[in-house]
Amino acid sequence: MSFHTADLCDRFSDQDNFQIAEPLFRLFGNKRRFSGRITTLKVFEDNTLVRETLEEKVSDRVLVIDGGGSRRCALLGDTLTSLAVDNGWQGIIVYGCIRGSEFIDLLPIGVMALNTHPLRSRKHDQGQRDVMITFAGVNFKKDHYLYADSDGIIVSETKLD
Numbered sequence: 001m002s003f004h005t006a007d008l009c010d011r012f013s014d015q016d017n018f019q020i021a022e023p024l025f026r027l028f029g030n031k032r033r034f035s036g037r038i039t040t041l042k043v044f045e046d047n048t049l050v051r052e053t054l055e056e057k058v059s060d061r062v063l064v065i066d067g068g069g070s071r072r073c074a075l076l077g078d079t080l081t082s083l084a085v086d087n088g089w090q091g092i093i094v095y096g097c098i099r100g101s102e103f104i105d106l107l108p109i110g111v112m113a114l115n116t117h118p119l120r121s122r123k124h125d126q127g128q129r130d131v132m133i134t135f136a137g138v139n140f141k142k143d144h145y146l147y148a149d150s151d152g153i154i155v156s157e158t159k160l161d
Helices: 005-012 048-054 078-086
Strands: 018-020 026-028 034-042 061-066 074-076 089-098 110-116 133-135 138-140 145-149 152-156
Touching: 005 145, 005 152, 018 138, 034 048, 034 089, 034 133, 048 061, 048 078, 061 133, 061 145, 074 110, 078 089, 089 145, 138 152
Parallel strands: 034 061, 061 089, 074 089, 089 110
Antiparallel strands: 018 152, 026 110, 034 145, 133 138, 145 152
16 A cells, blocks of 8 residues: 555645545554545444444445444444454444454554444444445545545545555
């Protein structure tokens, strides 16, 4: 992966379809830079749909989870992150919390989340997939492109190579 978000900003930030997320997230995982086409989830303190989605084999995809910014439980842990790695996910953005961060830091995937929390989420089979979600000042839409590294998150309607 040869991009840096700072360089992408220098080259493309004047385009209408270019968005930069507010700096709210901590970076986890052993992959410090990741990109791919977006799959979105909207859930609240329930990770049933997260598991179902990460069980799918994919190529060049990033999962973006709108967890409502909840800091009362974790939507993603090391078990689901391992599943994501096994199924080809490039990265995961969580507008919420994760757990098992020390193990996640050993995995070859990029994960960004607001923070960590030791409590797992509930299972109520609720949530929406592939809907537009908005947080951190960005509209995340299915099949748009996401680029993330230690400097931040960029979303573009088109591929930026």
